[in-house]
Structure formats: structure tokens, C-alpha cells
Amino acid sequence: MTTARDLFIIAMDSGQEHAVGQGDLSLALAGAELIDLLGAGGLTLEADVLVPGVAPASDDRLLGEAGARIVRQTPYESVEDWLWRRGTNLAATYQTALEADGELTPKAAGRLSFGARRVEAVDTPARHAAVERWERREPVLTALASVVGIGAEPSDEEPGLDDDAATAVVAAVHDAVMELEAVRQRRTIENAAFANLWRGP
Template identity: 60%
Template sequence: MTTARDLFIIAIDKEPSRPVGQGDLSLALAGAEVIDLLGDEAIELDGDRMVPARQPTTDDQLLGQAAASLHRQVPYERVEDWLWRRGRDLSTAYLTALEESGQLTRQRRSRLSFSADQMTLADSPARRRAMSRWASDEPVLAALAAVVGIHGEQTSDSPSPVDDAVTTVVAAVHDAVMELEAVRQRRAIENAAFSNIWRGA
């Protein structure tokens, strides 16, 4: 399993302080992939640019796809640009992967309900691993989850990522999520103004 898969499981299992948007989660998943590629020494960071180092050793299909899509020519891709490119619909890709592996099922809340299907996690080794990382306040997972509004019971002195490269990635994810939220707010204001015009306000 990977940090991205663990993060996705946590996002489904835990009640966030605010609803987690698919766009926010996709950006965080893309950041988690970068961190896993760093941990596998498949890439290095030169400032905020992702420099391919060697072929990854992972057998995870989605992380393998991430590695295959790296820009391998100078100038190498900036982390922020990667988040937006790789993150497009990435939460849907992880949802599909977990469903296909039997780790996630959809259940209707009611026969007469027209609401969206409820996601149910299987009691699998993958889920137990993710929950163990979460319960231990594992700093990388906790930091990525916090960016999208999922908080555990960390104390004020809970650890935070100390590796400079990981800190750079988490900061980039935070900035991208904030940028996405600013876009949402701007669109909401524009839509409200347009509605007011039609109502003669």
C-alpha cells in the first residue's frame, strides 16, 4: 500500500471538519504520490522541481502510472504543476482501484433514497494499516489529511514532517488547495452576481 491509498481510506473512514471536495482530495493524493516516489528514491527534489532518479520498485499500479508520467527532460516539472496535472480526477482513479480490489463497496442508504451511494470500507489489511498509521499520528499522513480538513486527536506537540523535501511537497499541496478554494469562492460570487442581474436586483 501507499501513502495515497492510506490517505484515501482515511478520507472515507473519518468524519472531516468540513466536507472534503474531490478536487482537494485529488491534489492531496497527487502530493502523497510525490512523497512515496521520494521515499522510493525514484525522484529527488531540486528546489521545487521533481528530478527522476531511477525506476521505482513499487508494484502499486497507480504509483507506477505516476512514475511513468514524470517529465524526464530539463526543465523538470515543478511540484505545483505536477499536482494540477496529475491530480485531475485522481480521487476517482483511487476510488475505482479500491472498488476493483474489493476493499470498497457501494451501498444504497435506502431503497427509496435518491442520495448518492454510501462508501463502505472492507475490514482488510489495507484498512488496518491505514488506521494504524492514523492512530500513531504518522506525520506525513497526518499533515496531508490536515490540508483537506481531516484532523485526528493530535496534541499540540504532534510531530510534523521534518524532511525538507516532504515539507516542500506538503506546502505545495496546501497552496494548491487554497488556490482551488479561492477559485470556488470567486465563481460563487460571480454566479450570485449573475443571478441578481436576472432577478433585477
């Protein structure tokens, strides 16, 4: 399993009072893919620019697809550009893939809903592996989950990210999620002002 698949499963299993936003989760999934690609040597990070290396072989279809979408002509793209480009509707893509792989099943009711249909994680070895990684507070998974509001903030007593590239990607995901939230708030204010205009004094 990849970090992105584990993150999606944890998002399904987290029991959050409010569903994780698809936009937020999509950005975090794109970041998770990027960290796995960096770890496999498919990319290096120079400043905030993604420099392609030899495309790593991957048994995971979605991670392989992510590797194939790396910009390989100069000027290379930044981490931020990757997150917004790759992250478009990525949560829905992972939901479809995990359902096809038998990792998710339709759910009659519940608080978490990804897309139009409610789904829940199936009790599979992949889910057990994701939960085990989560319970031992693996730093990358914990950090990405925290960015989208899953679980508590990593404490100072827990091991932090020991890789500069992973740290940079998590920071970029955080900034992108904050930017997305600012856009949501601005639209809410604009919609409220528009409604008040039509409602009149």
C-alpha cells in the first residue's frame, strides 16, 4: 500500500464528527504521492522545484499514474503547482480505485461521505496495515492527516519528519489547504452579500 491509499483509508476510519473535505483530502493525497515518489527516487526536490529522475516501477496503479504525470521538460514544476494539478478530484479517483479493489463497500448511512455515495472501509489486510501505521504514529501519515483535520497535532515528543523533502511537501500541502479554505470563506461572504442585496433592507 502507498501513503496515499493509507491516508484515504484512515480518513474513512477516523470517525470525525465532520467529513473531511474532498478538496482538502485531494491535496493531501497528491502530497502523499509526491512523498512516495521522492522516497523511491523518481524525483528530487531542488528548492521547491521537482526535478525528475528515473521513473520508479510501482505495483500501485495510481502511484504509477502519478509518476507518469511528472513534468519532465524544463521548466519543471513546483511542489505547489503539482498539488493543484494532480490534486484535482483526486479523492474521487482514489475512492473509485479502492472500491474496484474491494477495499471500500457502499454504506447505508453514516457521517462520512465521499462523493454522492457513502462508503466504508472493508476489513482487509490493507486496512489493517493502514491502521497499524496510523496507531504507531508514523510521522508522514500523521503529519498529512493532521493537515486535513484528522487526529491530533503531532506532539513535540513524537518523532518528526526526518527528511527535508517530505517536510517541504507537508508544508506545501498545509499552505494549499489554507488557501483553499480562504477561497471557501471568500465565496461564503460573497454569496451572503449577494443574498442580502436581493433580500433588501
